[in-house]
Amino acid sequence: MSQAHEIAAFGLELVQAYRRTSASRELLREVQARRLRAVLDAASRTRFYGGKPLRHLRDVEPVRKAQYQARLDDTFTDKQLSKAALLAFVHGGGAPGALLFDRYLVATTSGTTGHVGVFVDDVAGWSRQRAVVFARMFQGMLTAEGFAMLARRRYRLAFVIASGGHWLTSILAGRMPTLGRAFADSRIVPVDAPLPTVVRELNAFQPLLLHSYPTFLEVLCAEARKGALRIDPEIVSAGSEPLSLACREAVRATFPKARLVETYAATECLAMATSCPHGAVHVNEDACMLEPVDDRLEPVAPGVEASRVLVTNLSNVVQPLVRYELTDSVSVDDAPCPCGSAMARIKVRGRTDDTFFLVDGQGRAQAHPPIPIEVAFLGVPGLLQYQLVHEAQNRLRLSFVADEGAPPGDVAAGLDARLTRYLKDHGLLEHVGYLVEQIDAVERHAKSKKLRQIESRVARPPGEVVAAIEARR
Ligand SMILES: [Zn+2]
Structure with a gap:
């Protein structure tokens, strides 16, 4: 896939996803149904999900993580892809964000819970997921036409994250330079660099969007209160760890003008949920479907806190992920939100393991x-x-x-x-x-x-x- 295609996929989805933020429930259902059909069609072509017609979500049994990873070779729609090829690519020292077979991005989970997972999608699929996240971060801040202006302004984004490695944030930040030429100026600052170095780089770059882990945002807020860090971000986004109350308080006190955006993402699906200007975390229903379930993977009633959640990624047709178990504890609330989004709200608790x-x-x-x-x-x-x-x-x-x-x-x-x-x-x-x-x-x-x-x-x-x-x- 050419860079022009990647940029086009990102730009088109960015504008459409921005509009969908205020779309009616009916329109969202239509988009979701269309995307689900494409994913189920792809899934039926894999050995893992295939063997029977897949028309509805309920035609697919819930999938445990271990079960999926044990049969990784059966999960791809492209015969070129295999577990061996993915691992060779990841361990072969390819830079994060580099492409396998000129079109695929490979991500591994970091194994904080002991299981390392490997996932792949093409650049168009990743671009669509990422575009949804950005569209939601800017909710209410721009007119749809304003995106052209955004591009001219070269929005400065700083990601203070783990660099190197093939985990999701690192890969996505690594792909930013490609997109950046069209939309933004982005920079990765390694989270494990000496703190004065991190502060110096951020001061020089003056990011309008600052993304990091909640526990590191707390450190940066302390540096700002001391007067060492002098930046004025419009958006502070937090991800990869639960957004603690301590972090929320620190960001509010330190950057009172900035919107704090909470992102709920997994390597399996980047754009699961993003917080709105009212602080509610909305499921990105145009990028995924989430089903709260109990330990036996049975559905729970609305409003009841579920110990797990099944995710269906609505953009990946390379390695379909349908009704895939994540061990996050969630509860879903369908009540309308004052922000005007028709997308369901979700509460994500700390990981059940904790x-x-x-x-x-x-x-x-x-x-x-x-x-x-x-x-x-x-x-x-x-x-x-x-x-x-x-x-x-x-x-x-x-x-x-x-x-x-x-x-x-x-x-x-x-x-x-x-x-x-x-x-x-x-x-x-x-x-x-x-x-x-x-x-x-x-x-x-x-x-x-x-x-x-x-x-x-x-x-x-x-x-x-x-x-x-x-x-x-
Ligand atoms: Zn809302």
Whole structure:
């Protein structure tokens, strides 16, 4: 595929996706049905999904991750593609964003949960997914005609992310120079570069859109408050990790004029959901279909929090992904949003893997999802960042980085008091041991550079699990 085709696919979808943001539900259904037909048609040509006519979504059984990766060679519609070819390409040192067979982009998952997945799509498919994300980020900021102006303005985008490697953000940022000539000026700043280097590059570039991981946005906000980082972004976008309350507060206080955009993406499908100007996260119904399900992959009622979600990618006809399981905990809300979008709203909780299961005095396992724990640590004076790890059953390690000039002893005491109160409120103080320690920097995943702020390394105990009582405050 030529670069002209790639740019055309991106530009056309950008304008149309921007218009669809305010389209009626009927129109969205039409677009979705048309795209689903193309994907099901492609799926029926693969050995994985094929063998029977596929007319409706319900003609396809839900698919587990492991099941899909075990039969990777059966998932492609192009006979040139094979697991061996993809792995040879990924391990052969091809630059992220380089093309396989002159038309395909290959992405691997970073394996933060232990399973590495490999996915492929052509540049047109990726371009359409990305165009949807950008269209939603700019919701309400431009007239459709204004995109021409946007191009002339050469919108400056900075991605402070893990560079190198074949994971999604790195590949997409790596493809930006191609698109950039038409639409924007984009730059990758490696998240693991020394902080003064990151700050210097951002100051020189003056991005209008700043994208990073929530935990790193917090660090950048602290640099801005100190006066070291001097940028004035219009959009701050966060992805790859759950958007913590601490990050939300920090961005609001530091860049009050900027729109904070939350993106929900996976390597399997880039444009799953994006937040609107009202802060609601809308499913990008023109790019994917999401079905909330329980552990047995059975549908859950609307509004009920599901432990998993099935995703159908509506642009990939190279490696169709239909009703594919993601282990994210979501709930869907169909009620209208004041922003005018007819697309369903979704709440994405921290990954189900990061719910803490703490055993109380009666021997019951209490489920503690990340958000109430985050609330407990909001606003500790002098706290820059923390990481809470459930490292053995009923044993927690709370590591923290103190802000410059803040006495670490005071920060430790503040955190200790919050954690003590949280455990006491849940009747766990005598049953859970913990350590509070100061560190120089929080440790990121060696490859993906993602950080799990709240991480459980303890398996869910067998037997009945009770919900933790809401903390009293
Ligand atoms: Zn909305």
